[in-house]
Amino acid sequence: MMSTEGYGVYLVIALMALVMLFTRFGGVFITGLLPLRPRVMSFIDAMSGSVLVAVLVPIAVEADMAGRLGMLATAGVMLLTARPMAGVSLGILVTALIRFGGMS
Amino acid sequence: MPDIVAPQLTGADIRRGFWRILPISLFVFVFGLAFGVAALQSNMANVEVMLMSITVFAGTVQFAVLDMWGAQVPILPLLLTTLAINSRMLLMGASLYPWLRLLPVRRRYASLITLSDANWAMTLNDLQQGRNNLGTLVGGGIALWTCWQAGTLTGLLLGSGIKDPKSIGLDMVMGCFMLSMVMVGKxxxxxxxxxxxxxxxxxxxxxxxxxxxxxxxxxxxxxxxxxxxxxxxxx
Incomplete structure (x- = not known):
C-alpha cells in the first residue's frame, strides 16, 4: 500500500507513467537485442498482424447482438470499399440504432 | 516481404497523419469525456486526473485504476495491472522494429511516445504495404493524445455528458476499428x-x-x- 496524501499521489502517477513508457519503448528496445536473422524477422512479421486479431477476439466474444451486427456492418463496408473510417462509423451507427430500438 | 528502407518523417507527413487520425480521435474524445465524468466520482482531485491523462495516456488502464484509488493505493497490484493491460504495446512496438531500427536512436524512441492502438494499426498497415512514412504514427499520436486530454478536461468540467457510452455504441469503437484494420491489408x-x-x-x-x-x-x-x-x- 502507498499513501496518496501529499506528494504520494504524484509518485503513484509518475510510476504509472514510467510503466507506460516502458511498454511503449520496451518492444523496440528488446527486439533490438535479438539477432536479426530471417527467422526472427519472419516471427515479427507473423506476430504483428496477430496482435490485431488477439485484441479483437474478446471484444467479439463479449459483444451483445447489437455489437456483433455492428462489426458485421464494418466488415461489409470493408469488403465493399476498404475505407476504415466508413466501416467504423457504420458499425457504431448500426450498434447504436439497434440498442436504441431496444432490439438487443 | 518488400525491401525495408528507413521511413521518412517530415513536418508535412506529421500534419497529414494528424488529420488522418483525427476522425477516429473524436471517439477517443468521447472516451476521455466518460473518463473525466467517472473520475469525478473517484477520490482523485481534478489536477491529479489531468496529470494522469497527460503522462499515462492509456484509456483502459486509467479506467481500471479509478476503482483502486483511495487514501491508500495498492501500488504493486496497480502497477502490475497497468503493465498487464498495456503489455500489447510491447508487441506493437516490436512489430514496428524492422522499420524503426533504421532511424537514429532519438528519433526512433521519440516517435513512440504517443504509441497507441489506432495510430499503431494504421502505421503498420501503411508500412507493410510499402507506404514508407511515420507521419501517421507521430501526427496521429498527437491527435489521439490531444483528444484524450480535451475529453478528460471536458468531462471534469461539465461533470456530465454522455451518461452511458454504451447506448451510443461507443464500446464497439475499438472492435470495429481493429476489424477494419484486419481487413485492410493483403x-x-x-x-x-x-x-x-x-x-x-x-x-x-x-x-x-x-x-x-x-x-x-x-x-x-x-x-x-x-x-x-x-x-x-x-x-
Missing amino acids: RNLRKSLAWGLSAIAAYAAYRWLPPNTHVIVGALAGGTVGIFWLETPKQ
Missing part, C-alpha cells in the same frame, strides 16, 4: 494461418488464463507460424 495463406492460430490462442487465454494475458498469448502463437514458415523476400 492476405495470404501464411498470414491467415497466423491469424487463425492467434484467434484460437487468444480465445483460450481469455477464457482460462489470468485477465489481460490474451493479447500476448495470441500474438506469440501467431508469431510461431513465422518461425516455421519463413517469408521469402520478393524479387
Whole structure:
C-alpha cells in the first residue's frame, strides 16, 4: 500500500507513467537485442498482424447482438470499399440504432 | 516481404497523419469525456486526473485504476495491472522494429511516445504495404493524445455528458476499428494461418488464463507460424 496524501499521489502517477513508457519503448528496445536473422524477422512479421486479431477476439466474444451486427456492418463496408473510417462509423451507427430500438 | 528502407518523417507527413487520425480521435474524445465524468466520482482531485491523462495516456488502464484509488493505493497490484493491460504495446512496438531500427536512436524512441492502438494499426498497415512514412504514427499520436486530454478536461468540467457510452455504441469503437484494420491489408495463406492460430490462442487465454494475458498469448502463437514458415523476400 502507498499513501496518496501529499506528494504520494504524484509518485503513484509518475510510476504509472514510467510503466507506460516502458511498454511503449520496451518492444523496440528488446527486439533490438535479438539477432536479426530471417527467422526472427519472419516471427515479427507473423506476430504483428496477430496482435490485431488477439485484441479483437474478446471484444467479439463479449459483444451483445447489437455489437456483433455492428462489426458485421464494418466488415461489409470493408469488403465493399476498404475505407476504415466508413466501416467504423457504420458499425457504431448500426450498434447504436439497434440498442436504441431496444432490439438487443 | 518488400525491401525495408528507413521511413521518412517530415513536418508535412506529421500534419497529414494528424488529420488522418483525427476522425477516429473524436471517439477517443468521447472516451476521455466518460473518463473525466467517472473520475469525478473517484477520490482523485481534478489536477491529479489531468496529470494522469497527460503522462499515462492509456484509456483502459486509467479506467481500471479509478476503482483502486483511495487514501491508500495498492501500488504493486496497480502497477502490475497497468503493465498487464498495456503489455500489447510491447508487441506493437516490436512489430514496428524492422522499420524503426533504421532511424537514429532519438528519433526512433521519440516517435513512440504517443504509441497507441489506432495510430499503431494504421502505421503498420501503411508500412507493410510499402507506404514508407511515420507521419501517421507521430501526427496521429498527437491527435489521439490531444483528444484524450480535451475529453478528460471536458468531462471534469461539465461533470456530465454522455451518461452511458454504451447506448451510443461507443464500446464497439475499438472492435470495429481493429476489424477494419484486419481487413485492410493483403492476405495470404501464411498470414491467415497466423491469424487463425492467434484467434484460437487468444480465445483460450481469455477464457482460462489470468485477465489481460490474451493479447500476448495470441500474438506469440501467431508469431510461431513465422518461425516455421519463413517469408521469402520478393524479387
